[in-house]
Amino acid sequence: MDPLIRVEGLKKLFPVRKGLLSMIFSRKAEYVHAVDGVSFTISKGEIFGLAGESGCGKTTTGRLLLRLVEPTEGSVYFEGEDIFSLSGRELMRKRREMQMIFQDPYKSLDPKKTVKDIINEPLSIHKIGKNRREKLEIIYEMLEAVKLTPPEDYLFKYPHELSGGERQRVAIARAIILKPKFIVADEPVSMLDVSIRASILDLMIELKDKFNLTYLYITHDLSVASYLCNKLAIMYLGKLVELGATLDLVKDPLHPYTKMLISAVPVPDPTYKREEIRIRGEVGNPINPPPGCRFHPRCPFATDKCREIEPDFNEVKDGHFVACHLFQS
Numbered sequence: 149m150d151p152l153i154r155v156e157g158l159k160k161l162f163p164v165r166k167g168l169l170s171m172i173f174s175r176k177a178e179y180v181h182a183v184d185g186v187s188f189t190i191s192k193g194e195i196f197g198l199a200g201e202s203g204c205g206k207t208t209t210g211r212l213l214l215r216l217v218e219p220t221e222g223s224v225y226f227e228g229e230d231i232f233s234l235s236g237r238e239l240m241r242k243r244r245e246m247q248m249i250f251q252d253p254y255k256s257l258d259p260k261k262t263v264k265d266i267i268n269e270p271l272s273i274h275k276i277g278k279n280r281r282e283k284l285e286i287i288y289e290m291l292e293a294v295k296l297t298p299p300e301d302y303l304f305k306y307p308h309e310l311s312g313g314e315r316q317r318v319a320i321a322r323a324i325i326l327k328p329k330f331i332v333a334d335e336p337v338s339m340l341d342v343s344i345r346a347s348i349l350d351l352m353i354e355l356k357d358k359f360n361l362t363y364l365y366i367t368h369d370l371s372v373a374s375y376l377c378n379k380l381a382i383m384y385l386g387k388l389v390e391l392g393a394t395l396d397l398v399k400d401p402l403h404p405y406t407k408m409l410i411s412a413v414p415v416p417d418p419t420y421k422r423e424e425i426r427i428r429g430e431v432g433n434p435i436n437p438p439p440g441c442r443f444h445p446r447c448p449f450a451t452d453k454c455r456e457i458e459p460d461f462n463e464v465k466d467g468h469f470v471a472c473h474l475f476q477s
């Protein structure tokens with residue numbers, strides 16, 4: 149498959165704001181290492197999952213890919229074009245092709261606007277539709293695509309008059325109305341009732357096929373990732389630790405952190421036995437990440453080498469990458 153997005157050595161460090169006393173006693177600038185040198189490729193038509201615990205840098209990675217934040221280092225190529233080199237009209241043109249669905253439909257929709265105004269906003273910004281009638285036709289088409297039908301029942305409703313699932317459908321309609329090629333979906337079902345999550349995920353799959361979309365799907369939930377994603381990358385403290393085809397990664401995880409995440413996913417079959425990995429402690433501090441392998445303070449297999457030397461992110465099987473000394477000579 150052709151690559152749509154190529155990420156190379158992407159880094160984002162956020163400066164830590166200090167109080168007056170800390171500034172007097174420590175002159176050294178400190179940074180949150182939100183994303184610390186990640187590289188990967190997303191192919192056209194793929195649903196690429198990015199998973200990890202909260203605070204691991206996955207949302208910042210998604211925002212960097214859409215250039216909603218500027219990087220400290222690194223490049224993101226969209227169809228071969230470095231998005232960080234664009235400005236003005238070129239950037240505006242590219243932005244049409246890349247959209248985001250946010251985690252919280254309660255916050256991402258303006259409570260003072262009707263559904264029609266919310267969905268119309270991208271059309272107005274990008275000057276699409278010759279007149280009101282043509283714009284309304286596009287809005288109708290989008291409401292039908294996200295299964296808010298009949299559209300006239302929804303056009304003049306406000307977000308507070310909709311259920312959580314309906315609100316997320318409006319947010320999806322707004323994201324696809326410009327017919328983008330690439331969508332970053334940041335935990336789009338995590339705030340929704342469990343009973344409606346599957347219908348939103350199925351809708352996303354249907355829209356991907358209908359509009360030739362490619363997704364970066366950000367999640368902390370590996371059961372959702374394995375349902376939806378063709379490829380999966382696991383992130384820990386700003387770095388990728390494992391990447392591969394979702395089935396390979398879920399059936400045969402290699403990195404101890406991935407094994408830990410997978411062993412926490414409930415299996416409906418009580419007779420099924422799998423390797424349990426018990427991990428100590430909490431996610432480390434992104435301001436002062438541990439030296440060597442960032443996972444070493446929690447890893448039951450850590451050795452002196454792990455505490456000193458950072459493992460490379462190597463391909464250990466066809467298309468399956470892992471950053472762990474257990475898989476390096």
Ligand code: SF4
Binds near residue numbers: 451454471474
């Ligand atoms: Fe554990 Fe060492 Fe592998 Fe890191 S490199 S995951 S500490 S075994």
